[in-house]
Structures are given as structure tokens and as C-alpha cells.
Amino acid sequence: MKPTTYAPLLALLIAIGCSDNTATNIAPPPPPPPPPPPPAAFTVFETLGDSVSIAAKLTEFRTALGGVLNAPNSPPADSGRREINWDGVPAALTDVDSFPANFFNVNSKRGALYSTPGTGLRVDSTNFAAVNAGLAAQFTAFSGKKLFMPVGSNQVDVTFRLAGTDTPGLVKGFGAVFVDVDRLGSATIEYFDVDGQRLAIVRAPNHAGAQLLSFTGAVFQEAIVARVRITSGDAALTATINDISAGGTQDIVVMDDFIFGEPRPLGPDAQVTVGNVFFRSVHNGTQNPAVDTIAAGARVTWTWNAAGSHSIQSTGIPPAVFRNSVVMSAAGSTYSVRLFNPGTYDYDCAVHGLAMTGRIVVR
Ligand SMILES: [Cu+2]
Numbered sequence: 001m002k003p004t005t006y007a008p009l010l011a012l013l014i015a016i017g018c019s020d021n022t023a024t025n026i027a028p029p030p031p032p033p034p035p036p037p038p039p040a041a042f043t044v045f046e047t048l049g050d051s052v053s054i055a056a057k058l059t060e061f062r063t064a065l066g067g068v069l070n071a072p073n074s075p076p077a078d079s080g081r082r083e084i085n086w087d088g089v090p091a092a093l094t095d096v097d098s099f100p101a102n103f104f105n106v107n108s109k110r111g112a113l114y115s116t117p118g119t120g121l122r123v124d125s126t127n128f129a130a131v132n133a134g135l136a137a138q139f140t141a142f143s144g145k146k147l148f149m150p151v152g153s154n155q156v157d158v159t160f161r162l163a164g165t166d167t168p169g170l171v172k173g174f175g176a177v178f179v180d181v182d183r184l185g186s187a188t189i190e191y192f193d194v195d196g197q198r199l200a201i202v203r204a205p206n207h208a209g210a211q212l213l214s215f216t217g218a219v220f221q222e223a224i225v226a227r228v229r230i231t232s233g234d235a236a237l238t239a240t241i242n243d244i245s246a247g248g249t250q251d252i253v254v255m256d257d258f259i260f261g262e263p264r265p266l267g268p269d270a271q272v273t274v275g276n277v278f279f280r281s282v283h284n285g286t287q288n289p290a291v292d293t294i295a296a297g298a299r300v301t302w303t304w305n306a307a308g309s310h311s312i313q314s315t316g317i318p319p320a321v322f323r324n325s326v327v328m329s330a331a332g333s334t335y336s337v338r339l340f341n342p343g344t345y346d347y348d349c350a351v352h353g354l355a356m357t358g359r360i361v362v363r
Contacts, residue, residue: 040340087144109164111263118153139220169263186251222296257351267295301336
């Protein structure tokens with residue numbers, strides 16, 4: 001007898017066995033979740049040295065930001081960068097704990113607003129000897145003589161505006177010169193999008209002993225950074241605190257130059273209608289595929305215009321992917337994603353597949 005004769009019987013026995021085995025009948029596991037979308041891509045520039053040796057890296061950073069140095073008080077530009085080196089701050093606002101938080105968008109228009117959880121801001125011409133004589137031996141300025149530090153805090157935020165206006169702006173990158181970073185991680189810059197979601201954190205390189213300068217900065221592919229948070233050392237300056245390199249327990253760090261991309265306006269969001277059975281661009285009416293073009297950092301929102309089960313399923317080639325929605329059925333349901341990296345992001349509906357498609361082009 002040929003072995004194949006037994007095959008139908010064997011299959012039947014297996015089927016009976018499975019159907020009888022109700023106690024351990026387990027549903028198949030759900031498919032794995034889609035991979036998370038790639039984070040915003042950026043390049044880090046960092047160096048450690050004296051005012052001469054760090055200059056080359058700063059030049060690289062400026063080149064990566066692109067364009068020219070836009071002069072103080074020049075109107076908002078399409079490209080280029082702004083710089084703050086503190087040395088032009090008037091004497092009346094130097095060596096006091098009340099440096100105006102909006103000075104670099106009102107008095108000298110460069111699109112930067114400051115805030116701190118401390119009690120003030122200070123531009124200092126004494127290497128902070130006026131605050132604490134013991135600290136002066138720690139600090140040396142990169143450009144000119146003036147240095148910067150919040151008062152009563154080691155943290156300052158910089159929020160961007162189109163230079164000289166109240167319109168929120170986005171920058172392509174931000175970097176800062178730190179003075180006397182002894183401990184890796186004591187000086188950091190965090191980058192946030194317009195929703196307050198953190199895009200990146202970079203740490204200023206550190207050294208042991210000698211008073212040196214550290215530069216760190218990140219440049220993104222496009223202008224997507226609405227705010228940076230600078231943590232400058234382990235603690236605020238006080239009249240009695242000692243740096244870790246001088247018998248203290250905390251790394252005391254101050255700041256010199258800030259360099260950042262020209263603040264640019266946030267691009268308009270895209271709206272897409274989800275219907276039966278179509279995706280349709282609200283902006284231009286394209287449908288299956290609905291095709292929308294947005295600036296990096298803008299958001300796409302899909303709105304269900306009728307009852308019907310649909311989802312937003314990213315079908316692009318990594319890294320041009322985003323997080324999928326679940327299947328939703330109620331009219332008025334919405335889903336949105338913010339996209340940071342230029343690329344072509346295709347999508348469809350997990351229920352209707354190729355019958356229902358769209359594309360987001362991020363520039
Ligand atoms: Cu659908």
C-alpha cells in the first residue's frame with residue numbers, strides 16, 4: 001500500500017483532535033505592531049579645546065546650517081543663521097541679574113526669547129567674579145569677554161520667533177559654546193518640536209582640569225525645532241559654590257556664543273478626508289491617491305466624514321514611514337501625524353488596501 005493512502009485519514013484525525021481540544025484552543029497571536037517611525041534625523045557637531053582650536057568645528061556647524069550670518073535687526077530671512085555672542089550687550093544690562101528675556105528679539109532683533117525657572121538672566125563681564133570670586137579662575141570667554149548664565153538656575157530655554165516679530169519660528173539647528181565642562185552630561189542641549197515633543201539631546205564634551213571650551217550643536221534636515229532647553233552645569237551659580245575641579249562637588253558651567261538657524265515659519269498642516277471608499281486631499285481635491293505636500297515639521301490630519309471602517313496604514317519604504325492608526329468607524333474620528341524628515345510617505349487603508357490610497361510629500 002502506498003503511504004499516500006493514509007493522508008486523508010491522517011488529516012481527518014488531526015482535524016478531530018484539534019476540534020475536540022477546546023480547553024487549549026488559543027487564538028493566533030496578533031500581528032506584531034508596526035515599527036515606530038524613525039526619529040527626526042540630525043547631525044551632531046561637537047568639539048573641545050581653546051578659542052582657537054574649536055573654531056574649525058564651529059565653521060562646519062555654520063556651513064551645515066547653510067547660508068550667511070543674518071545681521072542683527074535684519075528682517076526675517078529664508079535661510080542663513082543668527083549668532084549671539086553677548087559682547088554687544090549695553091553696559092547698563094551687563095553684570096546685573098535682570099538681563100531682559102526678550103532683548104534678542106526686541107532690542108537687538110535675532111528671533112530668540114529666553115525663559116528660565118530661575119530668578120533672572122545675567123550677562124557677565126567679570127568671568128562671574130562679581131558673583132563668586134572663586135569662579136573666575138574657572139571661566140574663560142570664547143568671544144570677547146562676556147559670558148551668560150541664568151540666575152538661580154542652571155537651565156534656560158530659548159524659544160524662536162521670526163526675527164523681530166511675535167510669530168513663532170522654527171530653526172534647523174542650534175549650538176552653544178560652554179565654558180569649563182568637567183563632567184560629561186553636565187551640559188546638554190535638548191531640542192523640542194512645536195508640540196513640545198523632544199526631538200534630540202546632545203551633551204557637551206568634557207575635559208579634566210584645565211579651563212577649556214566645549215561646543216555642541218545639532219543640525220536637522222529642515223527647520224523643525226521650536227525650542228531648545230540648555231542645561232548648563234550641575235547647579236546655579238552662588239556666592240559660595242565651588243566647581244568640582246576646585247574642591248566642590250558639582251560641575252559649574254557657563255555659556256558663551258549661541259549659533260542657530262534663521263527662524264522660519266511653521267508650514268501649514270494638511271487635511272485629508274476619509275470616506276467610503278476614498279482618501280481626498282482637502283487642499284487640492286486629489287483622491288485615491290490623495291496627494292499632499294507639506295513642509296517638514298507640519299502635521300497631517302485625517303478626518304472620517306462618514307461611518308465606515310477605515311485606517312491609516314503607512315506603506316512607504318523606511319525611513320519614509322509613520323505610525324499606523326487603528327481601524328476606526330465613527331464619522332468625525334481623526335488621526336494625525338507630524339512628519340520631520342523630507343521624503344515621500346505612501347499610505348493606504350488596512351481595510352480597503354489599494355482601493356483607498358494616499359501620499360504625503362514632505363519637503
Ligand atoms: Cu478604508
